[in-house]
Amino acid sequence: MGSDRQLPDSINAGADGRFMTTIAARLAAVRDLLEQADYDALVVPRADEYLGEYIPEHKERLRWISGFTGSAGVALVLRDQAALFVDGRYTVQVRTQVPAELFTYHHLVEEPQAQWLAATLPRGARVACDPRLHSLHWYREMESVLAVAGIELVADTDNLVDRCWRDRPEEVCTPALLLDEAFSGECSSAKRQRMARLITARGCDAALIFAPDSVSWLLNIRGTDMPQLPVVQSFAMLDDTGEVTLFVDSRRLPDGFEAHVGEGVRVLSEADASGALGAYATRRVLADARNASAWIQLELSRLDAILVDGEDPVQLAKACKNAVELAGTRNAHCRDAVAEIRFLAWLDAEVDAGRLHDEAQLSDKLLSFRQQAEHFHAVSFSTISAAGANAAMCHYNHLNGVPARLSAGSVYLLDSGGQYTDGTTDITRTVPIGDPGPEVRRLFTLVLKGHIALAQVRFPRGTTGTQLDALARQFLWREGYDYDHGTGHGVGVFLSVHEGPQRISKVHNAVALRPGMIVSNEPGYYRDGAFGIRCENLQVVRECEDSVGETPVLEFETLTLVPFDTRLLDPALMDAAEIDWLNRYHQRVLETIGPLLQGSDKVWLSQATRPV
């Protein structure tokens, strides 16, 4: 997981002084425009116009204006000061990346931006934002908080950062892939009809399909511009007839697109959206105020559409994979397991031979194995390759500084995944380098016990991830430990490695787990300055066929087929049922993946899957 990126040389170049000068110059350029437009402040969010977690290079506006590379944050640029708001993950990082002479640092949650602006600016001030980069909910809230303070929020789509950004990277705009029904399991027109019926059931005439992964799923296309996230950057309107108006840069549509999607898909450029949205005057349009952009919804309102706030129905449909998708992702997981196992076997050999590589070399080596797999496109997220104490930082990225070398008597945490035409993977393994000692083994075992509890639970329909989360934590809790992240997120099939709407965490999530949903199962434990442990597999919800009672129950099938490192186990802490689960899982790994390996890799797997 983790999504920080290395600063390109153009920002990092040279000494800190030149960097600060660069940022100062950029702030000055933007402030000129503020003065010209009589704005008192500009909001620069990290988001792009799709409000997602992963954005293309040429949309890295927050990074351009401040140097900050975290996956969430907002800069407020005033005429004579600037403020950078980040959440708890990045309070250390922001201070290393963003010059304190130019920005003050604030906490996104503890100091809401709207209130800060209301307290800092005088009555009559004007705050500019690009409404394409914020949700409608954010916009309305900011607007009303500022209004109480007599401050105006101005929506300006002529983005001020874009107007100043010299040497801006070119937009990457390559043709999408057309996903064959052998991979999607359902043609686009059938999906559109299904979604149309859901729209009608919600009492609406149409829906804004805003998220690019929703659009990509609906049309069975995959993007190639952002390798980790194979979505086609676009949005669409879906009518209750099943007809789609797709707003996309036509350079992203390959030959054969029309035949692929069939009748009923009209293509327009995003620039033509305003004109087209007028067709929804007096119509009830389902749109997600919290997750879709302000601009589109403000336009729809301005053009007299009736906005009905609600989630895009594609999100839940996409979360429930069909049989073809499940068969495909099982195949992808086999190939991914081969790559991971070959890496783990290689790593053991290297350590035995006294060659202790660094985090970057290890990450690259793992990538090289994945690249040999059929249907592999790219990693599904920036690999977390964390040695020793680095693994205690949940959002560690070895590219942010100098990659550390493995050292004896520690553990190595590796969280990685791949995008394959038939599936998306995400796996974390924790590996001993030499003997990390009994304390690490004790905590590893408590983490694994929690993982096993969540892997083998059965639950009735209607059960949510929130209800299951404690199963993964209970053994850590018993001893006075916990982990400060969620237990499981949804995963797509050759789509986003982080999908909703379901989630397994302490945070209330009302979405019931349904057959076909893929979730991660990733408890962990992190000791500052010492070590980090995480045990992650992906698992899919299915109906249970062999329970005896009258209440139908669901269970999980594990998709990931890679051994957990039994050298880190303290078997005395496990009960018979847990040991049995582990041995049966390892047997399944051996039987499924063994035949796909050769030579020393196969031998390694036999040893790694020996019964405990």
Next chain:
Amino acid sequence: MGSDRQLPDSINAGADGRFMTTIAARLAAVRDLLEQADYDALVVPRADEYLGEYIPEHKERLRWISGFTGSAGVALVLRDQAALFVDGRYTVQVRTQVPAELFTYHHLVEEPQAQWLAATLPRGARVACDPRLHSLHWYREMESVLAVAGIELVADTDNLVDRCWRDRPEEVCTPALLLDEAFSGECSSAKRQRMARLITARGCDAALIFAPDSVSWLLNIRGTDMPQLPVVQSFAMLDDTGEVTLFVDSRRLPDGFEAHVGEGVRVLSEADASGALGAYATRRVLADARNASAWIQLELSRLDAILVDGEDPVQLAKACKNAVELAGTRNAHCRDAVAEIRFLAWLDAEVDAGRLHDEAQLSDKLLSFRQQAEHFHAVSFSTISAAGANAAMCHYNHLNGVPARLSAGSVYLLDSGGQYTDGTTDITRTVPIGDPGPEVRRLFTLVLKGHIALAQVRFPRGTTGTQLDALARQFLWREGYDYDHGTGHGVGVFLSVHEGPQRISKVHNAVALRPGMIVSNEPGYYRDGAFGIRCENLQVVRECEDSVGETPVLEFETLTLVPFDTRLLDPALMDAAEIDWLNRYHQRVLETIGPLLQGSDKVWLSQATRPV
């Protein structure tokens, strides 16, 4: 638990024909008043003006108008038809109690009352309700749904049922008890100061303390009018100075009340409320729209108070018992355990002697043991005494029909509790009568395993009951079983046996479990027409002193000290840790309660607590 009551003879008298004539006559009397007032409908809820679950005899208006005795429901009386709305617990019961010739039956959730009225009555119709008997939330929602249909909701405090009710029982109005600090652990003025600071922190000038249990806790008084619920029927306004205006029938105040509560408590009658509430004009008053009555809040609004919707701060404070209350309830639980154990010993002896009593005799016998306990006042709810298949009905009440006799080869489920000056108890035990067979033992063991998991869990601060609920269900779920009720409710100390704000159930509840909170732990299993099982103890949250990790964790201390019946166990289904928990619990029961018993009861306990 369970709160249904036997219909008094005055309603049940004679043949069904006379009963129906009685109801018909009552409907006719009310309809006369409808016509006089030009009302088209009257809403008759089950609630009284305190909106609680337990109401005094003279407030049983729904029962008077319809015959229905369930703890929740609403009658809508129109000029020429009547409708009775109940929830899923009572769909069978309503049809046995309420004449189908006079009422149509409806489901409270599936057919919302407001929509039914809007669909049934013409535009211009007038619907009357007594605003003292509904929450503000209900009132506003009804008002707005009816308004869309052109129907007016009229608030009329001159209750139409009261005006027709001949031979209405006298209001029971006896002096309250003054609770000594030896039981409360905190004097009223200290509580008032504490709550005043919470009110100020919410940005308010005062709070409506609406719930009688909140008022009783705040003033350290206990009611005597409704034995099962020892609250003083009253409500109060609490200012940010700590001053209280108490609205109560002065017959409920004993001598010494003023000295007991100290300075700063003004007493007015409920009839004088309107006048007094005018003092809150322009003041911000914290009031709970969903849980406090419409009438008081409409009056406050009419008198220009500013209503701030939020929960009464007393509810959470009351939930967290202080050391004195905990010491007191531990004592009460010891005495309650003596009564329960003497009953269980007697029951075993009776069964062994071939004397199979009926459910009423058993319930009465248990009561006779409780009545011998010091500080005992009354049962805390109507005992559920359910033999055989009757226990499969969660809301079974042996007084609703002919009490069944125990039979060999079955189980007997007994859910009961007491109100003591120092505590409130609630316990369920399931007892074999002869040999109920391996299926019952299997299910009993799965239920008990869930109970043990919830009894011994440790969890960090901030954890809610929703997060823990699955621990009690997981072993049933594994085999395809579940139970259709919550796992745990809060309990007061000589207050309500059902308290909030915390709850352990599938339903989302955002209240963190805090030290001092008492909750029930009551998983069960119910097989229609066959048997019912429930294993319930009360437990209190406390800080855990001996965990090793860096995350402080909380745990439960079990208050209930009565053995679970090991004859119903299948030890092969339990693991070593569970058997150990059970044996250590039984050892604690023997050591604590053994010395309080004599003779054959003591022998019985030694046998019942023998290690498994």
